[in-house]
Amino acid sequence: MIPAIRIERLQKRYGEKLVLDIPHLEICSGRVVGLLGENGAGKSTLIDLLGGVSEPSQGCVDTADARVGWCSQRLVIDWFVSGWMNVWLGACLAGLKGDRANLITDQAIAQVGLGDANLKATPEVLSGGQQQRLMIARTFAMQPDIYLLDEPTVGLDVQNLERFADHVRDVRQSGATVVISSHEFEAVEDLIDDVIFLADGVVKFFGSKPDFVERFVTKETIRVVLDRAVSPDDLGKVEGFSVEVQGCSIILDVPRGTDFKTVLGVLPSGVDVVEYSRQAVGLRQAVKWAAQH
Numbered sequence: 001m002i003p004a005i006r007i008e009r010l011q012k013r014y015g016e017k018l019v020l021d022i023p024h025l026e027i028c029s030g031r032v033v034g035l036l037g038e039n040g041a042g043k044s045t046l047i048d049l050l051g052g053v054s055e056p057s058q059g060c061v062d063t064a065d066a067r068v069g070w071c072s073q074r075l076v077i078d079w080f081v082s083g084w085m086n087v088w089l090g091a092c093l094a095g096l097k098g099d100r101a102n103l104i105t106d107q108a109i110a111q112v113g114l115g116d117a118n119l120k121a122t123p124e125v126l127s128g129g130q131q132q133r134l135m136i137a138r139t140f141a142m143q144p145d146i147y148l149l150d151e152p153t154v155g156l157d158v159q160n161l162e163r164f165a166d167h168v169r170d171v172r173q174s175g176a177t178v179v180i181s182s183h184e185f186e187a188v189e190d191l192i193d194d195v196i197f198l199a200d201g202v203v204k205f206f207g208s209k210p211d212f213v214e215r216f217v218t219k220e221t222i223r224v225v226l227d228r229a230v231s232p233d234d235l236g237k238v239e240g241f242s243v244e245v246q247g248c249s250i251i252l253d254v255p256r257g258t259d260f261k262t263v264l265g266v267l268p269s270g271v272d273v274v275e276y277s278r279q280a281v282g283l284r285q286a287v288k289w290a291a292q293h
């Protein structure tokens with residue numbers, strides 16, 4: 001696959017502090033990449049460098065001649081023109097003019113569910129979530145080859161989240177590359193193909209989402225409900241298990257893939273299992289473990 005973004009010896013310092021250090025990284029076109037990591041890991045710094053709105057202290061980012069659409073975590077809005085014109089600006093940045101620019105503007109507004117909002121007024125009349133969507137619409141109207149979206153799902157309600165996800169799928173289908181920074185793992189889990197996991201400005205993992213989950217989720221949580229309460233002393237011990245008793249419920253942290261029979265081995269004789277469930281293994285657990293290891 002062709003790299004849409006190539007990073008070489010990229011460093012960003014604020015004063016003496018090195019906040020991002022990526023020797024080499026290539027993001028392929030047509031992928032949706034989740035940029036994950038704890039607060040302060042360097043996600044926004046990387047998005048800003050990729051978008052060219054921040055200068056590297058060293059090294060470079062190459063996006064060839066791609067059109068890059070940057071949607072910041074912070075509000076970047078022209079408060080002196082109407083909401084509609086803020087989105088139209090995106091169409092203009094795509095080189096569109098006249099009726100075509102107007103059409104793309106209206107489409108982008110509909111895609112983020114702002115069709116009924118008062119976009120004739122300046123944007124301060126919009127709610128926080130609507131202002132966020134205004135910026136997303138402007139990026140959509142720009143029709144970029146590379147979308148850089150910093151926390152785009154914050155403040156979106158369920159319906160708008162679905163609209164957003166549909167649009168990301170559409171642009172990915174048409175070959176665009178999308179980088180999404182997010183702490184809202186459930187919102188982006190089904191969208192992303194790859195994960196960049198940053199910790200203290202360093203890429204700790206870069207690869208496919210399934211590989212990320214496989215690598216970092218080594219344990220899973222199982223909940224067993226019994227027909228009567230038991231005491232922790234009644235339970236057997238199994239290497240690698242940690243067990244918590246809550247009345248009739250037993251919560252077990254076990255190595256991933258542990259079979260039911262092995263779990264049963266922990267229980268005292270003479271009790272019946274009323275309910276048994278495994279917590280779904282996904283991005284949230286992987287991020288949690290990646291941050292700890």
Ligand SMILES: Nc1ncnc2c1ncn2[C@@H]1O[C@H](COP(=O)(O)OP(=O)(O)OP(=O)(O)O)[C@@H](O)[C@H]1O
Pocket residue numbers: 014019037038039040041042043044045046073
């Ligand atoms: N303008 C600045 N001046 C000094 N330090 C900065 C500046 N911008 C960011 N930093 C520092 O760079 C580091 C990375 O910040 P960044 O905003 O990229 O993190 P992040 O992963 O996006 O965090 P969050 O999840 O909280 O948005 C942090 O230690 C932050 O304090």
